[in-house]
Amino acid sequence: MLDRLNEALERVERDLDTPVDVAAMARTTLTSEYHFRRMFSVLSGMSISEYVRRRRLTLAGAEVIEGRDTLLDIAVRYGYGSAEAFGRAFRAMHGISPGEARGSGAALNSQSRLAFRLTVEGNTTMRYRIVEKDAFHLIGPKARVPLVHEGVNEPMVEFVKGIPDSAYERIEELSDQEPRGGVSVTVTHDPDRREGSDVDYYVAAATSETEAPEGMEALEVPAGTWVVFPFQKYAFPEAIQRIWVYAGAEWFPSNPAYQHKHGPELLSVEYDEQDQNLASGELWLPAEKAV
Numbered sequence: 001m002l003d004r005l006n007e008a009l010e011r012v013e014r015d016l017d018t019p020v021d022v023a024a025m026a027r028t029t030l031t032s033e034y035h036f037r038r039m040f041s042v043l044s045g046m047s048i049s050e051y052v053r054r055r056r057l058t059l060a061g062a063e064v065i066e067g068r069d070t071l072l073d074i075a076v077r078y079g080y081g082s083a084e085a086f087g088r089a090f091r092a093m094h095g096i097s098p099g100e101a102r103g104s105g106a107a108l109n110s111q112s113r114l115a116f117r118l119t120v121e122g123n124t125t126m127r128y129r130i131v132e133k134d135a136f137h138l139i140g141p142k143a144r145v146p147l148v149h150e151g152v153n154e155p156m157v158e159f160v161k162g163i164p165d166s167a168y169e170r171i172e173e174l175s176d177q178e179p180r181g182g183v184s185v186t187v188t189h190d191p192d193r194r195e196g197s198d199v200d201y202y203v204a205a206a207t208s209e210t211e212a213p214e215g216m217e218a219l220e221v222p223a224g225t226w227v228v229f230p231f232q233k234y235a236f237p238e239a240i241q242r243i244w245v246y247a248g249a250e251w252f253p254s255n256p257a258y259q260h261k262h263g264p265e266l267l268s269v270e271y272d273e274q275d276q277n278l279a280s281g282e283l284w285l286p287a288e289k290a291v
Contacts (some may be wrong), residue, residue, distance in 0.1 A: 047192030063188030
């Protein structure tokens, strides 16, 4: 799979002067465009569009310093319709204008070419199960927080700390199906899943109830297929966050009968009594059968 992903990235270098064809890149990796965007973002920490922009401006910067072509010629070559638009993008990445960059001693930023490599640590085999669920609701407190791919999400932590015990008790009462108890729910809005983009985050019950109590919100979830990844005594949050990476880069490409689809992603967690830094539970990802 990583070979196909690196092959797709070669299109970025070949087509730096034309709009990026993400759909074609996805076809190279034998995935949907949605899954490709998500997988790239999780693996690299940036969206595919951001990577393409930074690569183009890296090469444009070298040509600006070289000084052989006009700034307008360079702008057009790298997909900008005007010198003004090129100047704004150039300054956003390099911190100076193209004209200033042509002065002696200008220092520019550089985006290296990405290449993905697999590092195998240990011989752990990830378990999974496929679950078909009828329509249900997720009901619980909700907040909008930034997306954080690795490490602690401080706004999310603060939101969870502010939830009263009475709300957790009500969530337990509402829970009447898998995954049981209080479930962490994330709903992304940015198809590229860029770091810092908005995420709707719930602490909720999976329930057959439809009405949300005061102070809570209800999210309707249609009937569908879920891929469930159980885990035991994983370091929180880093090791659990790596399950998303495994699912995107390994499981879905290795199981082409299923495709990841947009929807709420559910995380059920129980902390270890002896070590609160360890957690066990399940990650539920919405999926659909490939056509």
